[in-house]
Amino acid sequence: MRILLVCLVFALAACSSGSREVGPKGRMPQDGELPVGDQGVKRKVGNPYKVAGVWYHPKEDPYYDETGYASWYGPDFHGKRTANGEQYNMNAMTAAHKTLPLPTFVKVTNLENGRSIVLRVNDRGPFVKSRIIDVSRRAAQLLGFDQQGVTKVRVQALDENGKIAKRKEGGEPTYADTPSSTTDGGHFVQVGAYSQRENAEVQIKRLEARGHEAKLDRAVTNGQSLWRVRIGPFAEKLLAQEKLDRVMADGFYEARIFTETGR
Structure with a gap:
C-alpha cells in the first residue's frame, strides 16, 4: 500500500508493475536496527493526500492513542522508497501510519499476547479499513503475529525520549513514562521467574551466550522463594525497551x- 500511495501521489505508473524505485534520500536501516536517528532525512508532517477516494490529513498528534488492527509488510517492499524518502528494510524496527508525522516514535502493544515494542514511523499506510498501522516483518515477528498476519494492537505516540504525552490543562503536553510509573528504582527487563534456582542459572547462561548480562534476584512471596532473571536497572524506560527488543530478537519471547520504585 505504501508504494501504491507514492504512485498515486506522484503519478508513477511504473509502480503498479512492481518495479523498484531508485535514488532514495536516506540510507537503508541496518537489519534489526533500533528506531533511533533520522536515516538521513528531516522530520515532516506532510501534506494532505488522497488514496482510493479518501483524503488523509497528516498532523502533529502528541496525544495519539488508538486501538485497532495491525498488519505487516515485507519482501515486496524491501529496498523501496518509503513515504519520507528512506529505504524500507523489512528487518528494521519501522512502521507505516496514515497521518502521524514522519518520523514518529510509537509504542505498539499486541493486545492478544501483551508484547510491546517501540517502532519508528517512516511510511504511509495501511489503507485497509480498521487497520491503524503496518509494521515491518521483524516487528511482526517480535510482536508475535507474523504467521497470522493481522492482530489487535494499541498504538501510542512517544516523544524522542520514549515518553507518552499526558494532557495538561491550558498548556503544552507534559510527558510521562510508558506506562505511567515512578522511576526511582529503575526499569528492568525480566526474562523469567523460577521456583528453582538452578533453572534460573541456566537461563542466565543462555542470555550470556547471546551477549546479555543478567542478574539473579531472589523474591519471597507467601513464604516461597522465586528466582528472577533480570537485566538492568535502566534509568530511562526507552533504554529498557531497546534492551527488550534485543532480548526478544534473540529468542527470549x-x-x-x-518498573520498581526505590526501596
Whole structure:
C-alpha cells in the first residue's frame, strides 16, 4: 500500500508493475536496527493526500492513542522508497501510519499476547479499513503475529525520549513514562521467574551466550522463594525497551519490562 500511495501521489505508473524505485534520500536501516536517528532525512508532517477516494490529513498528534488492527509488510517492499524518502528494510524496527508525522516514535502493544515494542514511523499506510498501522516483518515477528498476519494492537505516540504525552490543562503536553510509573528504582527487563534456582542459572547462561548480562534476584512471596532473571536497572524506560527488543530478537519471547520504585 505504501508504494501504491507514492504512485498515486506522484503519478508513477511504473509502480503498479512492481518495479523498484531508485535514488532514495536516506540510507537503508541496518537489519534489526533500533528506531533511533533520522536515516538521513528531516522530520515532516506532510501534506494532505488522497488514496482510493479518501483524503488523509497528516498532523502533529502528541496525544495519539488508538486501538485497532495491525498488519505487516515485507519482501515486496524491501529496498523501496518509503513515504519520507528512506529505504524500507523489512528487518528494521519501522512502521507505516496514515497521518502521524514522519518520523514518529510509537509504542505498539499486541493486545492478544501483551508484547510491546517501540517502532519508528517512516511510511504511509495501511489503507485497509480498521487497520491503524503496518509494521515491518521483524516487528511482526517480535510482536508475535507474523504467521497470522493481522492482530489487535494499541498504538501510542512517544516523544524522542520514549515518553507518552499526558494532557495538561491550558498548556503544552507534559510527558510521562510508558506506562505511567515512578522511576526511582529503575526499569528492568525480566526474562523469567523460577521456583528453582538452578533453572534460573541456566537461563542466565543462555542470555550470556547471546551477549546479555543478567542478574539473579531472589523474591519471597507467601513464604516461597522465586528466582528472577533480570537485566538492568535502566534509568530511562526507552533504554529498557531497546534492551527488550534485543532480548526478544534473540529468542527470549517471554521477557517483559518491570518498573520498581526505590526501596
